[in-house]
Amino acid sequence: MNKLFATLIRSLTIILLALVTTRAEPFLGAPCVIEVESKQVGKGSIEYMKAGSGMPVVLLHGLFAQKEQWSEVACELSSAGFMVISPDLPGYGKSIDFPDEDYRLENQVALLHRFTNSLGLYEIHIAGSSMGGAIASMYANQYPDQALTLAFIGAPLGIGPWGTRVQEALAQGINPFIPINMDQFNLEMELLFYEPPLVPEAIKDQLLSDYRGSNRHYQQVWDIVNLYTSQISNSSPARIPTLILWGKQDQIFSVSDSGALQLKYLGNQHYIVPKAAHLLMLEKPKEVSQKYIEFLRQR
Structure with missing residues (x-):
């Protein structure tokens, strides 16, 4: 992945975090120390956040995003x-130097497994x-002896079609995830909030200048990831x-x-979160964390 693309993702995430978290509720419990480390995996290096001690919880971001979106939930x-x-998935954020083929979700799963090991x-x-969420579900399917629980923190790619407004934009030749004006x-x-x-x-x-400068690469990544819009619905559930x-x-x-x-x-726990859109970890970090902690403590 080129450096301009990485810079754009990082800049947008930092801006959104700053803007959203100024309105967010305080962290639960004590202040949080987040360490940032990296591991060589495959042809590149995966950078990741690490917070706390105890049973490990791995948090995976979405398309054109990065690990820092999980900061409040991690704390x-x-x-x-x-x-x-919480890693920057291969090719995203600061996990650079991965070939385009590694954007395929099955390759993401394989690299993530090498990373956790x-x-x-x-x-x-x-x-x-x-x-x-799609990657997490594939991971749980492929490595059932390692994955103890699975959580979808917000709607996952792969269970249903793009929303109506997304489809309308795409039909007009506009990709709302790669804005150029x-x-x-x-x-x-x-759409996101x-x-x-x-x-x-x-x-x-x-940001728009950077989007336009990296447009070709964004489109290439989109063309790969867009192949997985039925991934969960067509697969066996973990x-x-x-x-x-x-x-x-x-x-x-x-x-x-x-x-x-x-x-x-079947047998899942599910909650529809009111007054929230796609990025639950940014809009509702306290509510998301409380639900997830309750779920984890039952295991």
Whole structure:
């Protein structure tokens, strides 16, 4: 992945974190210390956050995102007695120097398995958001002796079609995840958040300039990941305890598809989170963490 692409993802995430977390509720428990480390895996290096000690919980981000989106959830989980590992998935954030073929989700799973083994994590709880949810479900299927539980923190890629507004934009030749003008950027924010953060115009301009500069690479990644829109629905479910959290106002994947996910993972625990859209870990970090901690403590 080129450095401009990595810089763009990092800049956008930091901005969104700053804007959203100023309105977020305080962390649970004690202050949190997050360490950032890296591991050589395959042809590249995976950078990851580590917080706390105890039973390991692995948190996976979504498409065009990175590990820092989990910062608040990681702190709350670590305060509750868990060790949180949140990597930049291969090719995203600061986990660079991976070939394009590694964007394929089955390759992400294989690299993630090598990564967890390199850390000596032979039993884990695994959770993901959006694309990360699809990867987490594939991981739990492929490595059932390692994955103790599975959690979808927000709607996952692979159980239903793109939301209506996403489909409408794509039909018009607009990819709302790769904006190239101000209207498209605003659309992306409206789709991702229940209450879109106010991004200063100057920052929007810089981000759009970077989006346009890396547009070809973004499109290549999109073309790969978009192949997996039926991944979960067409696969066998992991037969482990499963938590499903879905934002009621999610416009990336409609809440109407949450029932299909519940039927796929029988015996699951599920909650529809009100006044929340796609990025639950940013909009509702306290509520998400409380539900997840309750779920984990039952295991």
